[in-house]
Amino acid sequence: MKVTIEERMDVEGFLFKEARYADESRYSDWESLVDDDMHYWIPLAGNQAEGELQVSILNDNRPRLATRIRQLNTGVRHAQLPVSRMCRTVSNIEIEKMEDGSFHVLTNTVLFEERTQTAAGLSVSWPARVEYKLRYKDGELKMFLKKVMLLNSEGPLRGIGFLL
Amino acid sequence: MGQVLRFDYDGLIQETRVHSSVYTDQRVLDDEMDQIFRKGWVFVCHASEIPGSGDYVRRQLGRDPVFAIRATDGTVSVIENRCAHRGNIICVEEKGTRKALVCQYHGWAYDTKGTLIDVPHPEGFKADFTCSSLKRMPKVEEYRGFIFGSFNDDVPPLSEHLGRASELIDRAVEMSPTQELDLSGGWVKHLVGCNWKMMPENDTDGYHVSFVHPSFAEAIRSNYDSAVLESEEDTKSESKAWGGGHTELYFAPAYDRELEWFGCKEDRYPAYTKAMKAAYGDKLGGEKLVEGPPHAVIFPNLFLGEMNIVMFQPVSVTECLHLHTPMMLGGVDTEVNSRIVRQSEGAMGPTGFLLADDSVIAERTQNALEGNGGWLDLARGMHREFVDDNGITTSHLTDETPNREFWRHYKSVMLAE
CATH class of the missing domain: 3.90.380.10 (Naphthalene 1,2-dioxygenase Alpha Subunit; Chain A, domain 1)
Structure with missing residues (x-):
């Protein structure tokens, strides 16, 4: 189905807001963008199928994601003390509108991270192809899939205590 | 083997304390690579990772790249991942299945136990190829599916290491x-x-x-x-x-x-x-x-x-x-x-x-x-x-x-x- 210019603006606005909340470690604000059937997923292999008996780097259903955010909000999650300084660049946004009115979105995203928890001066970049599924709920876009396909998913990977 | 140890392990590792230099000194890592990762037993992989004949997984053991591979007779060899000819990596992917191991540099081919089976353009060589097989870890033992190996011919049996x-x-x-x-x-x-x-x-x-x-x-x-x-x-x-x-x-x-x-x-x-x-x-x-x-x-x-x-x-x-x-x-x-x-x-x-x-x-x-x-x-x-x-x-x-x-x-x- 054809994506209208207004819809494209909505989707892009959503992606930039999601990136900003993640950049600024605003965990609960980020969680407010998530729908009840959210799947937040960082697969280990590019061709990994959903549900197979293969380990993922991260594989949160909605309750697991709530736990993750609860843990971050305790204020004693050492992995993010202090929080990483982060800057996400979201580009190459392709939007497909599905029959049910939801949006299937692909982006190229690069996260630049200054890791502040251990030694000064350790910067890491996290390039990824990111897949989103979004839908309107009560007039607002919510995401029900965020699948981050890291270029270096098979590692070695440094700690990912933040919301990627 | 038989290298001179350059670090005062006796003085710096005591019953109630250990000196921080064991975590920071390059000489210690060099010694560990020999004393622990070549002379002793190390875990390599699990049998379920390579269930079928020709299945292999790559590993890094100390400084040595190896792969563990199951041969057609079911036995597992752990083989140093470098061609006997010019040292190129033989298995490039992290895991896979191979009937034979062919080097991508000059095409030397080995069987699943690392024995050389074919050399392209053999007229150019005068050498005896019987010693040109891949280097296998001399000791490989399995305990209930856990496969361990050692580069040390004289290492005591795995049962002694596990105790x-x-x-x-x-x-x-x-x-x-x-x-x-x-x-x-x-x-x-x-x-x-x-x-x-x-x-x-x-x-x-x-x-x-x-x-x-x-x-x-x-x-x-x-x-x-x-x-x-x-x-x-x-x-x-x-x-x-x-x-x-x-x-x-x-x-x-x-x-x-x-x-x-x-x-x-x-x-x-x-x-x-x-x-x-x-x-x-x-x-x-x-x-x-x-x-x-x-x-x-x-x-x-x-x-x-x-x-x-x-x-x-x-x-x-x-x-x-x-x-x-x-x-x-x-x-x-x-x-x-x-x-x-x-x-x-x-x-x-x-x-x-x-x-x-x-x-x-x-x-x-x-x-x-x-x-x-x-x-x-x-x-x-x-x-x-x-x-x-x-x-x-x-x-x-x-x-x-x-x-x-x-x-x-x-x-x-x-x-x-």
Whole structure:
């Protein structure tokens, strides 16, 4: 189905807001963008199928994601003390509108991270192809899939205590 | 072999303290590569990773790239991953299946045991090719599916290296009603900016849990509440030194019902509990279902992390890899293995509710130990160690009994001829 210019603006606005909340470690604000059937997923292999008996780097259903955010909000999650300084660049946004009115979105995203928890001066970049599924709920876009396909998913990977 | 040791292991590793230079000195890493990773036994892979003929997995053992491959006769060889001709890597992918191993540089071909079978344009060579096979690890032994290897022809048998700690592997394997593990779920490679020895030490350190993992304790109700997060007086779990550098945190005394270790009610997986009792008998099967899997380090590079298997891999003096895979079980429903995989994703690795915090603390410690450094204390709980009914040195969960065991054995290995 054809994506209208207004819809494209909505989707892009959503992606930039999601990136900003993640950049600024605003965990609960980020969680407010998530729908009840959210799947937040960082697969280990590019061709990994959903549900197979293969380990993922991260594989949160909605309750697991709530736990993750609860843990971050305790204020004693050492992995993010202090929080990483982060800057996400979201580009190459392709939007497909599905029959049910939801949006299937692909982006190229690069996260630049200054890791502040251990030694000064350790910067890491996290390039990824990111897949989103979004839908309107009560007039607002919510995401029900965020699948981050890291270029270096098979590692070695440094700690990912933040919301990627 | 027979190299001159350049570091004062005797003076800098003592019964109650260890000097920080063992974590920061390049000479120590150089010695470890020979004394531990070439002369001794190291964990290589699990049989379930290479079930079929021609199946292989790549590994890095110390400084040597190798691959483990199953030949048509079912035997497993561990082979140095460099062509006998000009040294190019033979197996490029992390894992795969090969009928023959062909070097992509000049086309030399080997069979699945590493024997040279074909050389392109042979008229150009005058040499005798019988000695031009790939270099195989001279010693490879399997214990209940766990494949270990050594580069040392004269290494004592694996049974001697494992000693009593083979019982820990037994306990892991016997979480399956069919005594089969499946480690084919993939390995997550977590890079940590610390010396590799901090990983085996931390993985069997029962003292840090409530301080490094308060966010976990606050956010999640789990079996760890009773196992490792009680007050000093109420803690029932124990730390154990199995000899040979093998160490354990033993949670079973804190568990009083079946499947508590699995973080669920005892009637959650009736087919599994029934199969366990059918396989081992009601009494023993029931005991296994209460006791749960081991939380134990097999020296030097294997961690039986409850329902995870972990490998430690040094990268440099200040960096290492902590690799994990879920310990899936044979003879159980998919829903049991799914839970194992999901729990592994929750606790372990770069995003883990637990390991992401451990790795930051380890990195801070590593940074603090640079320069002059100083002494690290190992004395906690020496006055209250005892020998348990099974003959294993045991102490309070939070005591440094595992650290002392690690360093006692490490020192003897590093000083060995």
